[in-house]
Amino acid sequence: MSLSVPAAWTARVSAYSSALVGWRTANSAAASGSSPRAAVRPPSEATATRGRGALQLRRVSKRYEVDGKTLDVLQGIDLVVEPGEFICLVGASGCGKSTILRLIVGLDTDHDGDILLDDRPIGPPGLERGIVFQEHRLMPWLTVERNIGLSLEATGRSAAECARLVQEHIDLVGLTGFERAFPRQLSGGMAQRVAIARGLVSQPKILLLDEPLGALDSLTRLHLQQELLGIWSRERIAMVMVTHDVEEATFLSDRIVVLSPRPGRVRRIITVDLPHPRDRGDPRFIAIRQAALSELSR
Amino acid sequence: MTARTAWSERWRGAVLPAGILVLWSAATCDGWVSTDVLVTPWRTLAPLGDAAIRTDLIDGFVASGVRFFEGALLGITLGLILGVVLGLSRRTDRVIGPSFHAIRQIAIFAWVPLLTAWFGNGDFGKVVFIALGAFYPVVMGTYEGIRGVPPHLREIGQLYCFGPWRLLRRIVLPAAVPAIVGALQLALIFAWLATIGAEYLMGGASRGIGTFVMGGREQMRTDIVLLGVAVIAVSGFLLNSLLRAGSRRVLRWRDAAS
Amino acid sequence: MSISIPSTAQVASRTGKAPGTGIRFGRRIWGFSQPLMFPVVTVLIWSAASAYGWVSPQILPSPAIIAGTFRDMLVGGDISANLGISLIRVAKGFVLGGSLGLALGVAMGFSRTVEIWIGPLFRTVSQIPSLVWIPVLMQLFGIDEMLKLVIMVKACLIPIAITSSEGIRNIPRHYLEVAQVLALSRRSRIVKIILPGALPSIFSGLRQGLSHLWVSLVIVEMLVSAEGLGYLMSWGRLIFQLDVVIVCMILVGVIGFALDFGLQRLEARCLRWRGTGVSG
Numbered sequence: 153m154s155l156s157v158p159a160a161w162t163a164r165v166s167a168y169s170s171a172l173v174g175w176r177t178a179n180s181a182a183a184s185g186s187s188p189r190a191a192v193r194p195p196s197e198a199t200a201t202r203g204r205g206a207l208q209l210r211r212v213s214k215r216y217e218v219d220g221k222t223l224d225v226l227q228g229i230d231l232v233v234e235p236g237e238f239i240c241l242v243g244a245s246g247c248g249k250s251t252i253l254r255l256i257v258g259l260d261t262d263h264d265g266d267i268l269l270d271d272r273p274i275g276p277p278g279l280e281r282g283i284v285f286q287e288h289r290l291m292p293w294l295t296v297e298r299n300i301g302l303s304l305e306a307t308g309r310s311a312a313e314c315a316r317l318v319q320e321h322i323d324l325v326g327l328t329g330f331e332r333a334f335p336r337q338l339s340g341g342m343a344q345r346v347a348i349a350r351g352l353v354s355q356p357k358i359l360l361l362d363e364p365l366g367a368l369d370s371l372t373r374l375h376l377q378q379e380l381l382g383i384w385s386r387e388r389i390a391m392v393m394v395t396h397d398v399e400e401a402t403f404l405s406d407r408i409v410v411l412s413p414r415p416g417r418v419r420r421i422i423t424v425d426l427p428h429p430r431d432r433g434d435p436r437f438i439a440i441r442q443a444a445l446s447e448l449s450r
Numbered sequence: 451m452t453a454r455t456a457w458s459e460r461w462r463g464a465v466l467p468a469g470i471l472v473l474w475s476a477a478t479c480d481g482w483v484s485t486d487v488l489v490t491p492w493r494t495l496a497p498l499g500d501a502a503i504r505t506d507l508i509d510g511f512v513a514s515g516v517r518f519f520e521g522a523l524l525g526i527t528l529g530l531i532l533g534v535v536l537g538l539s540r541r542t543d544r545v546i547g548p549s550f551h552a553i554r555q556i557a558i559f560a561w562v563p564l565l566t567a568w569f570g571n572g573d574f575g576k577v578v579f580i581a582l583g584a585f586y587p588v589v590m591g592t593y594e595g596i597r598g599v600p601p602h603l604r605e606i607g608q609l610y611c612f613g614p615w616r617l618l619r620r621i622v623l624p625a626a627v628p629a630i631v632g633a634l635q636l637a638l639i640f641a642w643l644a645t646i647g648a649e650y651l652m653g654g655a656s657r658g659i660g661t662f663v664m665g666g667r668e669q670m671r672t673d674i675v676l677l678g679v680a681v682i683a684v685s686g687f688l689l690n691s692l693l694r695a696g697s698r699r700v701l702r703w704r705d706a707a708s
Numbered sequence: 709m710s711i712s713i714p715s716t717a718q719v720a721s722r723t724g725k726a727p728g729t730g731i732r733f734g735r736r737i738w739g740f741s742q743p744l745m746f747p748v749v750t751v752l753i754w755s756a757a758s759a760y761g762w763v764s765p766q767i768l769p770s771p772a773i774i775a776g777t778f779r780d781m782l783v784g785g786d787i788s789a790n791l792g793i794s795l796i797r798v799a800k801g802f803v804l805g806g807s808l809g810l811a812l813g814v815a816m817g818f819s820r821t822v823e824i825w826i827g828p829l830f831r832t833v834s835q836i837p838s839l840v841w842i843p844v845l846m847q848l849f850g851i852d853e854m855l856k857l858v859i860m861v862k863a864c865l866i867p868i869a870i871t872s873s874e875g876i877r878n879i880p881r882h883y884l885e886v887a888q889v890l891a892l893s894r895r896s897r898i899v900k901i902i903l904p905g906a907l908p909s910i911f912s913g914l915r916q917g918l919s920h921l922w923v924s925l926v927i928v929e930m931l932v933s934a935e936g937l938g939y940l941m942s943w944g945r946l947i948f949q950l951d952v953v954i955v956c957m958i959l960v961g962v963i964g965f966a967l968d969f970g971l972q973r974l975e976a977r978c979l980r981w982r983g984t985g986v987s988g
Binding site: 647663675676683 | 742743745746747750767824825826827828829832835836837839840841842843844846847848922923926927930931941942944945948950953954956957958960961962964965
């Protein structure tokens, strides 16, 4: 058919160019543990879509007017997230941690102060900032692959390219074979993994996670913490995660940002410079965890 | 939403009905539409001036109302009994249930010819029909209300050694009340519909508001027809509002007590 | 006095092994026969009543007579002619009423403006049942096909419009936020998120609408028609052939059930993602 000729032609051209570049990147890709198919991806494309991914929050504040009274939800939040860094926001309920995420992703645009991504103010939601919610929020009427593919709708990629990316990320989160399953057929942990794949497939510069493991039982949660770590080390994308579980924060993040409630303020930032894999019984681990806990209970 | 936007929304919502009213008046006044078909809005109220028609209307409305109550009472009582039996006894449900559901498929208006053949066009046939209209929703609602009582509530009764009668009285029926109240609401609305329908379909051996309307049709008195329909519509609205307010009252009391 | 078939567990504990096929088969037969007990007994008593003359066959024809009449009517073409006409009317009414209802419901669901202007009038009209409208509509449209079409359209348009507009407006905010963060185009959001999410409500409205439509049609045919199933029933009543009336009653029930069943199957296919355990 005449319509398929241009598509086939562009596919061949991109295949040639990828093959040329892929030859050179194959080694570096293999070293970081990604699949052979991913090695064919030209590096220029990866960095172009991802950029540096440096996030900056400058004196961010948020106020609500309720019955004539002003409620300060956030006050003077200053935060810098380096590219590829894993940050956890911890704090009691009411300290505005989820609000911070909603401001960063752009679901809420009413705030004082600046939020910058790669030195540019963020606007309404865009694909360079991905988010994973606490409820998986998968569309019940779409299969796993269609749910993940939803992320790529707005990118204008070809169908073949989309299918490849979706399959890659299904493999990444360990759900190979479940492409055609519906959300109701998945367990909570599996559904959340699909949500994570959906957040990553559009190759955002930064991924936000709002208590993603909060709705799961403890065993699944421990398992997924490992998976999350694996995904992060492979993709090397900045992650900002909100959690109430201090142990989880100590296990996963490079820095723990402790917030105090009402109004939400950064109380202390604890650096976790332990190498991965981290041992939860290690005295240094326990010390850091204790430090964070005591900050919280002050 | 501010009070002002709410008001302006209400005004805009009234534009279309007002426009229709204007169109209606214009069409009938200027004779676009013959008076056989439609009369002006205010002429609809004119027949009220005629004493004979007025008594017809009022007598008819009262007669319909009486039949409504009789039929509703009959249908609700029988419906509650069958609904409770089907809800409590699984065995009865298995035996009678499927037949009940099969018969329920037959639209109640399809019963009219049979009922008129058996009971004539008089009051009794109409009351039976109205009872039928109220019967089905009550059975369904009661059945589902009782079936829907969570098993753990029954278990509490068993823990405290409640006998079956006490279990029914103190746990099962109160828990089923919201569903039953909803079903009663539906039943009364269906009964009202059946009252009107009975008079349309079963003819005018006895007085009634529906008979009043059909009579107007036969006499080619469009104004009587419209007047009657308006009375029916208004009575329906009132019934609806009353039922909603009533059920809110009853359920609120239940909620507070539970 | 009641027969108690031992349960699987009881049999297993007594004999030390699972119940054989004999007991399982017996239990299955028992399961089948229970619902049939009531109708069978009723038919038996009914036949006896006619045979022994407890009730005059004019008042209550025996099941045998009814079956015979059904066969005669089928062979004679009465049923196919009238039922066919009714079903064609149903098709016309449902297609027209359904599409108008969907269009209106979608408009009210998506556009607050439409909701503001048309909503109140629509709600008022919808609260007045079709039955009440019939005399007025008879004035306006006479008593021929137009009347039936108008009544059918009114009967099914309203539930469909209401449920589809509610389905669209009640899409959980969670899903809409996902559409936002994935930067979906407006078209994508509507086609992939809002419409599929509203589909269960839409189907519920379609089933209600079809059932209302069928009942309304039968009523109108009984009142003012010269053909169709309702007319056939009235005619049977007129000539005091209650067997004809009863055959028609049964047909009304069967067709009503079949229409709803058909829609239910369609719903199950379209909503496969919802899984089992969701009743209509």
